[in-house]
Amino acid sequence: MQSHAPTPSIPVPAIAGCPDGRPTDACETRPIMRFRCGTLNENWYIAALSRQVTAKKxxxxxxMEEPIVLFRGADGRATxxxxxxxxxxxALxxxxxxxxxxxxxxxxWTYxxxxxxxxVPSESPEKRAREGRRLERFLVREQDGFVWVYLxxxxxxxxxxxxxFPHAGEEGWRSYVMLTPFDGDVTDLVENFMDVPHTAFVHSGWFRKAANVKRAEATIERTADAVHVEYFQPDDSIGFSKWLLNPDGRVMTHTDRFFMPNLTRVDYMWGERRGFVITSQITPITPERAMVYTAITFRFGVFNPLARWLLPPYTRTVIQQDVRIMEVQTGNLRRFGARRFSGTAADEIHRAIESLRDHAAAGEVGPPPEPRSTRIEFWM
Ligand code: FES
Ligand SMILES: [Fe+2]
Known part of the structure; x- marks a missing residue:
């Protein structure tokens, strides 16, 4: 019988694993975000678009500061x-x-x-499993055109x-995805994506106008793992071609939702059948840097092809305006060190988001934030 164990000229010590048999990396606690985030790592995060992961490169x-390499194995599945x-x-x-x-x-060395x-070419070109030597492998799921990884x-x-992702593949709905690197930690980015008062300033003329600021009301509902905001302002409108968004003059409804720990969903609807949804999944790269995967999903009936053509440059401009303001805020948070915020009624949304994320970041010790519903009044 052929032996599968050629003796290496210099014996290489075996690499120690975790007590439960996993590779060392899986149980070591390097001082990186992945291991210093309470339970925020207990979540599926988008690591790539499906089309970025191939068998060629x-x-x-x-x-969370953990470097990951993705590719497709012989069976075509992402790893x-x-x-x-x-x-x-x-770096592999x-x-x-x-x-x-x-x-x-x-x-x-080949894995x-x-x-x-x-x-191990220096031992022999022979391909065989070197027992006990393997890299940490993460759980992977592929869904809606994204590769999700569990850390x-x-x-x-x-x-x-x-x-x-809402309405993914549903009849009548079209969708496209934008990737945007952002400065900012996840909490601050979620707050930006759920923040209405900034639109009149950061996106002045593109979204809402500062000169048109009006009184509005909203209900904020915090559950165990989400924040749901519903706005009541019948005459609100957003700065995009009115004839496209709302040709029959319906009232716009606007809801913003946050899902723990890193997702926002903003819905603008005119009746049941016309509207658009912006879903943003935030993947933290470092505590101050993130990759945001934004899906713009819309339904404008016969105007769908036109919207698919008009919306991307518009949404790209709006997102770049947010990139710039987050760069400004993050730079200043860095300069001042300690986070110290003051707020208004409209900031109740931010406080609700922070309470859930802070609880997870602290490892979920102590009682979780109670479900709560609040009604606020503000100008937007
Ligand atoms: S560093 Fe030597 S084979 Fe990878
Ligand atoms: Fe914005």
Missing amino acids: PFASTI ALIDRCLHRNA SKGDLFDGCIGCPYHG NAEGELVI GTPERAAEKEPFR
Whole structure:
């Protein structure tokens, strides 16, 4: 019988694993965000668009300061491994893909899609599993054109589902996705995406006009893992071609929702059948930097093809205005260090979001924030 154990000239010590048998990375606590975020890592985060992950070229992504390499194995399924070679720590994302495996660019150590080390060229070109040597592999789900990765404890992943993007694939609805790198931590970005008063200033003339500020009311409902805001301002309108958005003069309804820990959904509807929804999933890269995946989903009947043509430049302009204001805010938070905010009634939304995120960031110790419903009055 053929032996599968050629003796290496210099014996390499085995790499220690976690007590439960997982690779070392899975249980080590490096001082990175992933391990210093309470339970915020117990969540599916978007690591890439499906089309960014191929069998031809590795794709590098970072979630909570954890470098991840994504590619497709021989069966076409997306895989996500820690982007660090076991040998001398080179980034595997700079290497090559072949036969469903990834080869390190430095000395050619090769790993299969399971993360197992299968070729060590200095030992022999033979492909075989080197027992006990494998990279941390993350749980992956592919849904709605996104590749979602779970960075928390695998046992808890079953309790959570990747978020379902509203109206994805539904008849009559069209959708496109924008990727935007932002400065800001997730809480501040969520607040920006759910914030109405800034629209008259940051997006002046594009969205709402400062000169048109009117009294409005809203209800804010905080549940165990979400914040739902409903606005009451019958004469509110947003600055896009009225004939496209609302040709029959219906009242616009506007709701904003936050889903723990990193998603916002903003709905503008004119009746049941016409409207658009902006869903933003925020993937934290570092505590001050994020990749935002925004889905613009709309239904304008016969005007759908025209909207698909007109909306992207408009939404890109609006998002870039937010990128700039978040850069300003983040830069100043950095300069002043401590976070200290004062607020108004309209900031009740921010306080509700913060209370849920802060509770998770503190590891969910102590009682969770109570479900609560508030009605506020403000000018927008
Ligand atoms: S660092 Fe990857 S093979 Fe040496
Ligand atoms: Fe904005």
